[in-house]
Amino acid sequence: CAAQRLGKALQKKYPFLDIVSGAKEIEHFADTLDASGLFNAPGQEHNLLASGLTGYVTIMRGCNFACSYCIVPSVRGPVKCLPVADILADAAQKAKAGAKEIMLLGQTVNAYQFENTSFADLLNQVSRLPGVERVRFTSPHPIYFTPEFLAAIKDNPKIARHVHLPVQSGSTKVLQEMKRGYTREIFLEKVRALKDCGFNISTDIIVGFPTEMEDDFKETLSLVDEAGFFAAYCFKYSPRLGTPAAKMKLLPQNILEERLDILLNKVRGLSDAAYQAQVGTVQEVLLESENKGRSSGNFWVKTSKSYPVGSVIKTTIKKADGTLLFARD
Known part of the structure; x- marks a missing residue:
């Protein structure tokens, strides 16, 4: 975002930068490199996978929201959904190259709609590709989790039972000032619906937004x-130049630091409890090494035996220690 917004001004401020290329130019970055004359190695395409097991597939760019603290919409523009055929071809190519898990990417990924294909339709289509064992997505917006969406995917075991769902604040007043587009009650309604379908939920939270009072933090x-x-x-909240919130008076840093410490302590306790609650359950694990992988719900699991990397196994959890589960396999 900084590259897109500041452009050549970054090179002027930091002369050691050879190229500045924003998000809107990413599709043409190879041409930018060629034109720069900085690189003379012969061109060669590479299929880049994060771990060899996860293939990242962009399905949309841009954002139609205007959160008061966020610079993304102004630098990336409105939502533009990629054609279904292009997405399926990209995912299929990554699966053929060895990816067992496909991660669909978008700023508000669950807002995807291309012609008659909804996001739920796309998830189901990707899950049916040869070689795909699991489908994940990030990052969704709460308002797009509808009963129709959940009904369309709830019986598909290949769709991972984890959603990263940013809330940012638990105060309806602050959410409105952030222009998030939902209330506390609406968010909790979405959480309950997702949990009813077996999803584990993680989130993002900002503390110390300029209008956040003590009661809002509580x-x-x-x-x-x-x-x-x-x-x-x-x-901790930090202003982004060019956003409406950047014009607001900041809270003292000591308040932000105190609130962050309190929140982190609470989150650690909840995380420990969530891992302990998995003891005795049966988990489906995608092995990312010979004896460690992630469950569908995004818990890290260590197995007692070794398996081929990329295997999907079902195993019973015997112990939890911090943010790691130990299996009895």
């Missing part, structure tokens, strides 16, 4: 308890 703490997140990424 509402965030109570929402964390009520939602029962198994993980949360927590951040």
Whole structure:
């Protein structure tokens, strides 16, 4: 986003930068490199997979929301969904190259709609590709989790039972000032519906938004308890130049630091409890090494035996230690 927004100004400020290329130019980045004359190695295409097991597939670009703290919409533009055929071809190519899991990417990924194909339709189509054992997606927006969406995917075992669902605040007042497009009650309604379908939920939370008062922060703490997140990424608010929130008066840093510490302590406790609750359950695990992998619900699991990398096994959890489950296999 910084490259897109600041462009050549970054090179002027930091002369050691050879190329500055924003998100909108990513499709043409290879041409940019060629034109720069900085590289003279012969061109060669590479299929890049994060671990050899996960294939990342972009399905849309841009965002139609206007969160008051976020610079993304102004630098990436409105939502543009990629054609279904292109997405399926990309996912199939990654599966053929060895990916067992496909991760669908988009700024508000569950808003995907291309012609008559909805996001639920796309998930189901990707899951049927040869070689695909599991499908994940990030990052969704709460309002797009509808009963129709959940009904369309709830019986598909290849769709991972984990959703990273950013809430940002537990206060309806702050959510409105952030322009998030939902209330505390609506968010919790989505959480309950997802959990009813067996999904584990992690989230993002911002503490110290300029208008967040002590009571607002307490509402965030109570929402964390009520939602029962198994993980949360927590951040102190920092202004982004060019956003409406950047014009607001900042809270003192000591308040942000104190609130972040309180929130992190609460999240650690919930995470420990979530892992302990898995003891005795049967988990389906995709092995990312010979004896360690992730469950459909995104818990890390260590096995007592070794298996071929990429195997999918069902195993019973005998112990939890921190953020790691130990299997009895």
